[in-house]
Amino acid sequence: MASMTTLGEFIVQQQHAFPHATGELSSLISAIRLAAKIVNREINRAGLSPDIIGAVGVENVQGEVQQKLDVFANDKFKAALEARGEVCGLASEEEEDFVVFDGERGKNASYVVLIDPLDGSSNIDVNVSVGTIFSIYRRITPVGEPVSGKDFLQPGCNQVAAGYVIYGSSTMLVYTTGVGVNGFTYDPTLGAFALSHPNMRLPDNGTIYSINEGNYIKFPAGVKQYIKYCQERDEATNRPYTSRYIGSLVSDFHRNLLKGGIYIYPTTESAPDGKLRLLYECNPIAFLAEQAGGIASDGRQRILDIEPTSLHQRVPFFAGSRLMVEQAQQFLNQSA
Numbered sequence: 001m002a003s004m005t006t007l008g009e010f011i012v013q014q015q016h017a018f019p020h021a022t023g024e025l026s027s028l029i030s031a032i033r034l035a036a037k038i039v040n041r042e043i044n045r046a047g048l049s050p051d052i053i054g055a056v057g058v059e060n061v062q063g064e065v066q067q068k069l070d071v072f073a074n075d076k077f078k079a080a081l082e083a084r085g086e087v088c089g090l091a092s093e094e095e096e097d098f099v100v101f102d103g104e105r106g107k108n109a110s111y112v113v114l115i116d117p118l119d120g121s122s123n124i125d126v127n128v129s130v131g132t133i134f135s136i137y138r139r140i141t142p143v144g145e146p147v148s149g150k151d152f153l154q155p156g157c158n159q160v161a162a163g164y165v166i167y168g169s170s171t172m173l174v175y176t177t178g179v180g181v182n183g184f185t186y187d188p189t190l191g192a193f194a195l196s197h198p199n200m201r202l203p204d205n206g207t208i209y210s211i212n213e214g215n216y217i218k219f220p221a222g223v224k225q226y227i228k229y230c231q232e233r234d235e236a237t238n239r240p241y242t243s244r245y246i247g248s249l250v251s252d253f254h255r256n257l258l259k260g261g262i263y264i265y266p267t268t269e270s271a272p273d274g275k276l277r278l279l280y281e282c283n284p285i286a287f288l289a290e291q292a293g294g295i296a297s298d299g300r301q302r303i304l305d306i307e308p309t310s311l312h313q314r315v316p317f318f319a320g321s322r323l324m325v326e327q328a329q330q331f332l333n334q335s336a
């Protein structure tokens, strides 16, 4: 049998590589791994139980219909992170305000987590891949004090770790601690994530563009021109490109990470700031993109340099292969 490195072993190896590492971050990532397994189990059974599929009947803070699994996933990640004691506060797409973990251990913990517990959850009822996206920062306020808004409103370049879980044809956990990106595939027979994609690299160029073209008439002129560019025939640049859009950020980004491509959610007339949330969708994906050799921007500036102003802030998002994102930005700038 080929040798296998589990996520647990990998975390320990990584920790040993940094002589002053305290193990807190390792423990935190283990908590995410545990919650991911629990959520994975529910998603796999989704079609079997009316308790799992469908809407709860209420809207979340974004005015979106909460799915039962959104709530379930939020509860599981929150409970796992609080129980481990390495996190002093959490902000989630499913909660209006950040949550303070003020138990004895939480109060003295160093990290805050921002999370979209189940992104693309409207896809669950139709058996399409969804994901969890997470972002981890060191707190700014002194240990022992209650966390405050400024601990969560840090620019993405301060992230110490970020990643996603994709619940797809197989379940994977992909994460970075700022030294490259590694992917682990879940083996349900062993109950373990195994290192399957070491040192993931985003190809510099690709032939896939991912954007909801149904919104075409509402896009800015530069985005429309870039889409036309993708569709034009040109052998030298392998165009026309292929259009692929699942409508699930994690899945669309994951495919493009492996194959090379660009993901775009621009501003539209009806969503003047875009749709995706900076803190728990764009920043973690941007950190992964950069760590894999790609780029992520809002069309004009680096996502990781944006100074956040509110927890659920939205930004336009362009992420993926370096040359493709640069090209899209050029179209935007020329039309400005």
Ligand code: AHM
Binding pocket: 064, 093, 116, 118, 119, 120, 121, 122, 212, 247, 248, 249, 250, 275
């Ligand atoms: P959600 O956080 O409410 O699930 O919405 C985010 C999702 C992303 O996963 C996806 O890329 C995007 O919304 C799709 O939006 P649209 O249906 O407008 O194309």
Ligand code: MG
Binding pocket: 093, 116, 118, 119, 120, 281
């Ligand atoms: Mg989301």
